[in-house]
Amino acid sequence: MAPAPSAFLNGVPELLVLRLLRDREMYGYELVQAIREASADQLTFAEGVIYPLLHTLERDGALSTRRQTINGRSRVYYAVTPTGRERFDALSAHWRTLTGAIATVLEAPRHA
Amino acid sequence: MAPAPSAFLNGVPELLVLRLLRDREMYGYELVQAIREASADQLTFAEGVIYPLLHTLERDGALSTRRQTINGRSRVYYAVTPTGRERFDALSAHWRTLTGAIATVLEAPRHA
């Protein structure tokens, strides 16, 4: 009933999107491929995941948009706002904490 | 429609349960606390998560059970079967691959 803000390990697409946009602005279609390429095809988030996510992040003020038409095709470029940067820092810290804890359990020599 | 066997990053409770049981047999209530303690309170999976999971793993042949009464209280001890060990190895490898890929994206100096 009170779902955690970012329940457990979810929110990885968000984490990656914010990370990539931290370097430079990108548009949705570009992000989908950038994630795949940056992870050497290990991670694939389809457009059905990325687009709604971008809309949500924009609505929350974590991203700002800029529309541009190139070669007759319209693109929507997304950039990280200060709010988005804070959000990334929080998500990132949370991610490291959790994966660190899991690694601890996995690698512990023996559990008494 | 064709949900991956272990969709994306899910299955962490399963991973941890199999890991802990690899060392020694334990009962449900004990596992709940063991996970919390082994992770220094960073990870908490309630009984509502652990018990159904144990039942599923037993049904799948990954765990075997042994009932024992101690101090008037009944306990169900779970132990990992060979099938369970394989399952753990697969889950573990999958986990390392994914978190490794995410780390790559997060830590990359810059994305061109």
Added chain:
DNA sequence: TGACATACCTATCACTGAAAGGCATACACC
């Protein structure tokens, strides 16, 4: 007596990411 820890269990729900679509333009090729 009452409270709390132990020990098992189930039913229900929200949310995420997965899947599968749809729309439109540009470009290459035959």
Added chain:
DNA sequence: GGTGTATGCCTTTCAGTGATAGGTATGTCA
């Protein structure tokens, strides 16, 4: 001219997971 593919945007629907919140029963200790 027609067909196919890549680009670029979008939405709707769905399954599965873990979260929540219950319920039962015994032992112990104040």
